[in-house]
Amino acid sequence: MAVLPVLLFEDKIVETVDKNAVVVVIGETGSGKSTQLSQILHRRGYTRNGTIAITQPRRVAAVSVSRRVAMELGVQLGEEVGYAIRFEDRTSEKTCIKYLTDGVLLRESLSNPELDQYSVIILDEAHERSLNTDILLGLMKRLVKMRSSNLKVLVTSATLDGVKVSTFFSGCPVLNVPGTLFPxxxxxxxxxxxxxxxxxxxxxxxxxxxxxxxxxxxxxxxxxxxxxxxxxxxxxxxxxxxxxxxxxxxxxxxxxxxxxxxxxxxxxxxxxxxxxxxxxxxxxxxxxxxxxxxxxxxxxxxxxxxxxxxxxxxxxxxxxxxLRSSLAGSVLYLKSLELSDIDILNFDFLDPPSRESLADALRQLFLIDAIDENGMITQVGRRMAELPLEPSLSRTLIEANELGCLSQALTVAAMLSAEVTLRPANSKNLKRKKQNSQLPDGSGWGDHIQLLQIYESWDRADYDLDWCSEHNLQVRSMKFCKDVRKQLCQIMQKMAKGSLDVLSILRQEKFEQDYQRLRKALCRGYGNQLAERMLHHNGYRTLGYRSQVVQVHPSSVLEADEYGQLADYVVYHELISTSRPFMRNVCAVHMSWVAPILKKLENMDVNKLSGGLEVYNELKTLDNTRLNTSEEEEKSGNAGDCMSSRIQAARERYLARKARR
CATH class of the missing domain: 3.40.50.300 (P-loop containing nucleotide triphosphate hydrolases)
Known part of the structure; x- marks a missing residue:
């Protein structure tokens, strides 16, 4: 078997890493960078003082590459070599090479901002420019300043603008490794x-x-x-x-x-x-x-x-x-770090998103109580950040716990996270609800309730996989949903410090559920995803959102009243444009639940939500402090010390105000 090209550069790679905190490695296709870099650094002793973390943008890549490395090293997967992806962790105390998705590494940094369990962090496949990888690039730039003596960061890619990344990291070296083994x-x-x-x-x-x-x-x-x-x-x-x-x-x-x-x-x-x-x-x-x-x-x-x-x-x-995603989850993560010098609208991104995108994310978080009117993360927001879910679903779980319908909300969140879909029936022209009339219909309230009822039916069938096949449900998705639900339950129990009844949450109750409480929790979670019935249009399956006319997706089980009109307000899981704008996974909610959310819009200031206004005011105060430094202090040579103490005092005042909030 031919020697992988990256191995021919082992000495050069190690020498460069030894001398620099950050190194960019451009390894073309076939170079072996994903499997060999971690092994090279492991051989050269970098795992003596910590684990080597290698991020991947995709779950399947993290799993498959870790399997390959474990096989090459002749070790059991999950022991010296392991992986961690959302809802699955195959690592142990022995693990010294750990492949993980970029999202998992972000989540780990919430509990350990310095990531001091790692001696090396490799951001692999950076050319894909996933959302989480871009956030990590900004955080790594901060982290190497904090841990310059005991952290190495490698940014690796097959085809990446190495000069651009090098400039971002203050001129770090760029190594190029040839790739394709055969013409x-x-x-x-x-x-x-x-x-x-x-x-x-x-x-x-x-x-x-x-x-x-x-x-x-x-x-x-x-x-x-x-x-x-x-x-x-x-x-x-x-x-x-x-x-x-x-x-x-x-x-x-x-x-x-x-x-x-x-x-x-x-x-x-x-x-x-x-x-x-x-x-x-x-x-x-x-x-x-x-x-x-x-x-x-x-x-x-x-x-x-x-x-x-x-x-x-x-x-x-x-x-x-x-540049093409909703940033609500990422902004919540950055807010949860509570770093005093982070202004969301001016965060150091490799490619900064538009102000409009960041403002949209701040708006979403404010409407679901994750941040307050001054842009400070709330207790609710901190709890939301601990859940590996998009903000709307994490907020729904927290509200459901307060309302006493957590069991049901866990099911809905798991079904949506696992992307459970119905397999198409033979006739393409029949609507989904007609194709699968034997399945629950959501009791007229909508798709979230139907997803809950489907899982409840599967529970009553003792999780029989044949039942899934008989009802045109994807077996793999349903099994994954069950696993996700169990893990979400465990996270919620940990957040509640053991006060939740695990058994009753893991196993669905056998009595009729209170759908009213669940729909109220969904309304709180989807506070930014509300649509109002348009009275000047045909009300049947037509609603308004941000002055647009949007239709409920044909697959939805949401029902109209006897006059053919939908509910005054609905919440939706996703708004997507295909042949026309459609709302997918829709649930009817009451006006009384919506009113507090609409009221919040009246007091919204995006600059304050960013944190930028307070940071600006604090900097202005520091500038005034500098201007007022007396000539006597300057002449005495103590101006620097006095200035430092004043800056520190101002910083402490700022952090104290944050703590009080």
């Missing part, structure tokens, strides 16, 4: 096909009939099973999303077919709406896809677009997730 011939189409799906199929069949043995990897916008081995004497044709661009090596792939598209979620802060769009990939992504063909032997990449499109139309790099 890949790149073949372009003469023109863009009318249907990239049909063109992909034709190309795959042409490869199968004319080319030597070797599996075919097709990059499309939807994914099926990737890792299932082919039967003997068969050629696999694997359809994958951009998840197969990095980290994961699919053995046996020789031919890559690149349609040139990716399905991407994009958030519009002015409308509060997500859209799921099929967009062109970037040149970085195209090069990553090409590299998948050269991992084990020479290969070919068939690009279903002309070379001119690659050079002139594709963006240089993928648009960072932080």
């Amino acid at each position: 890949v011939e790149t073949l372009y189409s003469t023109e863009r096909p009318k249907s990239y799906i049909e063109s992909s199929i034709r190309t795959a069949l042409d490869i199968h009939s004319r080319e030597p043995p070797g599996d075919i990897l097709i990059f499309m916008t939807g994914q099926v099973r990737v890792f299932s081995p082919a039967p003997p004497n068969c050629r696999r044709i694997i359809v994958a999303t951009n998840i197969a661009e990095t980290s994961l090596t699919v053995d046996g792939v020789v031919y890559v077919i690149d349609a040139g598209y990716v399905k991407q979620r994009q958030y519009n802060p002015s409308t509060g709406m997500y859209s799921l769009d099929v967009v062109q990939i970037s040149r970085v992504q195209a090069d990553q896809r090409t590299g998948r063909a050269g991992r084990t032997r020479p290969g070919k990449c068939y690009r279903l677009y002309p070379q001119s499109v690659y050079k002139e139309e594709f963006l240089d790099a993928t648009v960072p997730e932080i």
Whole structure:
């Protein structure tokens, strides 16, 4: 087996890491950076004083790469080498190499801001520019100043603007490691096909009939099973999303077919709406896809677009997730750190999001009580930050605990987090509620109640997996939902310091649930996600949100009254634009529950919510202090000491005010 390129640079890598707190490593596809960097530093003694953490943007990558490293070191997964992803932790006291998602590392920093359990933190696949990775880049910049003597940070990527990252980290060194082990011939189409799906199929069949043995990897916008081995004497044709661009090596792939598209979620802060769009990939992504063909032997990449499109139309790099996502969860995290010098609107991001996006996040958090009118995190906000959920669901659980319906809310949160969906029935034209009339209907209140009722029915069936199949429910999602629910229960019990009845929460009660309390908790949690019935439109399944007309998704079980009108107000889990704007997972709520939320809008000041106004005032006070420094102090040579003491005193006053709040 060929030596991975990164191993040829071992001495240079170790020497550079020894001398610098931050190092950028550009390791091209096939270099072995994801599996070997941690082992190199482990061999050179960096695990003697702490664990090596390696972040991955994707759960599946964290799991698969840790398995590979454990196998190469000949150790049991979960012992010396382990992984931690949301709702699953396979580590132990022995673990010295730990793969984890970037979101898990962010959560760990809440309880231990200095992350002193780690001697090395490697931010891998940074070119994907996931939202959490961008937040971590900003925090690492702060952390290396605090722990400059005992922390090393490596930012690694296949194709990243190393100069840009180096500048961000005050000119840290950049190492380049070559990648692709075998040559890949790149073949372009003469023109863009009318249907990239049909063109992909034709190309795959042409490869199968004319080319030597070797599996075919097709990059499309939807994914099926990737890792299932082919039967003997068969050629696999694997359809994958951009998840197969990095980290994961699919053995046996020789031919890559690149349609040139990716399905991407994009958030519009002015409308509060997500859209799921099929967009062109970037040149970085195209090069990553090409590299998948050269991992084990020479290969070919068939690009279903002309070379001119690659050079002139594709963006240089993928648009960072932080520029196309809702930032409510990230802003809550930053607020929960309670760092006095953090102004959310001016946080040090590699690529700063728009002020509008940050203001939208602050607005969301204020309306659900996570921050107060001065932008200070509340007790509710601190508890929300401890839960590995989006803010709307974490707020719902906290309110449900107060209202006595935590068991039901845990189920709803788990069902939504596991993204439980109904498998399509044979007839495409029937609505979901007609296809699955044997399932509960939400009692007319909406989809959250239906999700609860479905889980309750499964509970009464003693969690029989055949029951899921019979009712067109995805078995894997339901099993995952059960695990998520159990872990959320354990977290809630820990937050309540053991005051919760674990058994009654883990097991659904057998009596009729009080849906009123649950809907009230949902209203509190989804305070920023309210829609009002539009009286001047056909009220049936049509509502207004931020002066827009939005329709309830056809799959919803929300029912109208005898006059064909929906409830005056509903809350929704997601607002998404496909063929038109739709609300998904909708639940009816009462006007009396909505009124306090609407009242909060009257007193909202985004500058104050940011923390920026108070920081500005404090800095102004410090400037005045400097101006008032007497000439006698300057002449005596004690001006610096006096200035430092005054700054420290001002800082202490500021922190004291925060503590009182």
